[in-house]
Amino acid sequence: MCPRRRAIKSERVAHLLGDSPEWKVLAHSDIKSLKSALVVRSYIKGEFVFREGDSCSGVHVVIDGLVVLRKAGPHGEPTILRLAGPGNTLGYRPLLAGQNHRASAEALGDATTAFLARDKVISLITDNPSLGLAFLRKAARDLGDAEDRFHHAVSLTVRERVINLLHVLRDEYGRPTGENAWEVELPLIRKDLAAMLGVRRESVARILQDLRNEGCIRMRGRLIELLRLPEIDHLDVRH
Amino acid sequence: MCPRRRAIKSERVAHLLGDSPEWKVLAHSDIKSLKSALVVRSYIKGEFVFREGDSCSGVHVVIDGLVVLRKAGPHGEPTILRLAGPGNTLGYRPLLAGQNHRASAEALGDATTAFLARDKVISLITDNPSLGLAFLRKAARDLGDAEDRFHHAVSLTVRERVINLLHVLRDEYGRPTGENAWEVELPLIRKDLAAMLGVRRESVARILQDLRNEGCIRMRGRLIELLRLPEIDHLDVRH
DNA sequence: CGCCAGGTTGATTTCGCTCAAGCAATGTGG
DNA sequence: CCACATTGCTTGAGCGAAATCAACCTGGCG
Numbered sequence A, B: 001m002c003p004r005r006r007a008i009k010s011e012r013v014a015h016l017l018g019d020s021p022e023w024k025v026l027a028h029s030d031i032k033s034l035k036s037a038l039v040v041r042s043y044i045k046g047e048f049v050f051r052e053g054d055s056c057s058g059v060h061v062v063i064d065g066l067v068v069l070r071k072a073g074p075h076g077e078p079t080i081l082r083l084a085g086p087g088n089t090l091g092y093r094p095l096l097a098g099q100n101h102r103a104s105a106e107a108l109g110d111a112t113t114a115f116l117a118r119d120k121v122i123s124l125i126t127d128n129p130s131l132g133l134a135f136l137r138k139a140a141r142d143l144g145d146a147e148d149r150f151h152h153a154v155s156l157t158v159r160e161r162v163i164n165l166l167h168v169l170r171d172e173y174g175r176p177t178g179e180n181a182w183e184v185e186l187p188l189i190r191k192d193l194a195a196m197l198g199v200r201r202e203s204v205a206r207i208l209q210d211l212r213n214e215g216c217i218r219m220r221g222r223l224i225e226l227l228r229l230p231e232i233d234h235l236d237v238r239h
Numbered sequence C: 001c002g003c004c005a006g007g008t009t010g011a012t013t014t015c016g017c018t019c020a021a022g023c024a025a026t027g028t029g030g
Numbered sequence D: 001c002c003a004c005a006t007t008g009c010t011t012g013a014g015c016g017a018a019a020t021c022a023a024c025c026t027g028g029c030g
Helices: A003-019 A028-037 A092-097 A118-127 A129-155 A158-173 A190-197 A201-213 B003-019 B028-037 B092-097 B118-127 B129-155 B158-173 B190-197 B201-213
Strands: A039-043 A048-050 A058-064 A067-073 A076-084 A104-107 A111-117 A174-178 A181-185 A217-220 A223-226 B039-043 B048-050 B058-064 B067-073 B076-084 B104-107 B111-117 B174-178 B181-185 B217-220 B223-226
Touching: A003 A028, A003 A039, A003 A058, A028 A111, A028 A118, A039 A048, A058 A092, A058 A118, A067 B129, A076 A190, A076 B129, A092 A118, A092 A129, A092 B129, A111 A118, A118 A129, A118 B129, A129 A158, A129 B067, A129 B076, A129 B092, A129 B118, A129 B129, A158 A174, A158 A181, A158 A190, A158 A201, A158 A223, A190 A201, A201 A217, B003 B028, B003 B039, B003 B058, B028 B111, B028 B118, B039 B048, B058 B092, B058 B118, B076 B190, B092 B118, B092 B129, B111 B118, B118 B129, B129 B158, B158 B174, B158 B181, B158 B190, B158 B201, B158 B223, B190 B201, B201 B217
Parallel strands: none
Antiparallel strands: A039 A111, A048 A104, A058 A111, A067 A076, A067 A104, A174 A181, A181 A223, A217 A223, B039 B111, B048 B104, B058 B111, B067 B076, B067 B104, B174 B181, B181 B223, B217 B223
């Protein structure tokens, strides 16, 4: 990797950390002093950042690209637990729980992460209680999300879950194109959309087709326009 | 409530806190000084400790009895997120995430909790970083559990999930009766077993009956003997 | 061009839900 | 102490949503 590129990355790392909900509580000086401890790594599409079962040697902050967390299923077909983009921290859960990785992290496309070794994370958190609190807040939110996903998985039809997934992806990756209309460049192929819900790709394809026929959406490959997508989450009682 | 009874409870509270993974990091003196801030409350079967949508005014530590966390489903049938027994802390997630309660807590039988107000929890955690770390560890473990449950919900058959639930309940409430044989006094009626999995009670009843016919279990109401229950969780990669 | 990954579509099967009835245990009021 | 309601559990019959199996289509790319 050429020096020029590393320099650019290093700036980007500092900027991302200063922006991320977990890490931004660190003083700017702390973040600067962190740089030497960070190890920047690049991955090509399909490469693993870590694998299910690995011991957890530290955390990875996503710098560029997207990383999917996959959990292998007993009968084959892995499930996607979540997507991580720039600024998101991977591996903090097993590190803090004192467990091995329980999911694999795989680069969705080309991606870059900054690795921070376990001991450094621990010392940072103990020396810096507000960082611990920030992770506590993050863990609490992630826990809420996970409980919601469980709840949705067992109480909604697949159609409702597909619609819900479109809403979630719209919030993260969409841009408005008009009155209640959105355009979303899906970061996932159909098989992975299905893996996020734990259903078969055929089911997702059929439901998307139905939604198209009903005039709720338009599609061209991974580009989806949401015209008038039914609401699902009437029940979410967020603060 | 008579003074005598309150005194007994107060001792029990201190003992439980000194035993619970989250609270035991507090010095014995700290726990003693906490007593004045704790509000002991008793509930009869079916009473709510808090309700979905309520703002979170603090945490409840279960002293006696069992409390179920229920989340209402869009189409009716609520789902059970988890069971909380003596020593477990309820409501820490919404408090730390800065959200409203997203599940209702309901006394399964008669139960007692010790309530600790929000501000007191916050000040305890900020004054006492190790308490924050203890909750961080708890949140990380709970998150792992929630992700497992999601994964199981979408990748296992209902039969496998019932067997899995029996294993979980066995670990918590069972006692060994011989070579690989266990006896479990289920804390839940069939309907609630089903609610833990997000399935219908009839499905659970049928599957339990199948298991009985196959000689895997014996049943008498809520008492279940596990004779040779198939293993499911080959995949769990715990530390 | 031919290959291959991604996507769609159709036919069939199956698992779990729904609806419905019946039964056992427990409790309650007369 | 019995009549009867209530609650929890089981069982059966039929249905429906999603999985499964199997083609087939499309576009990108070596």
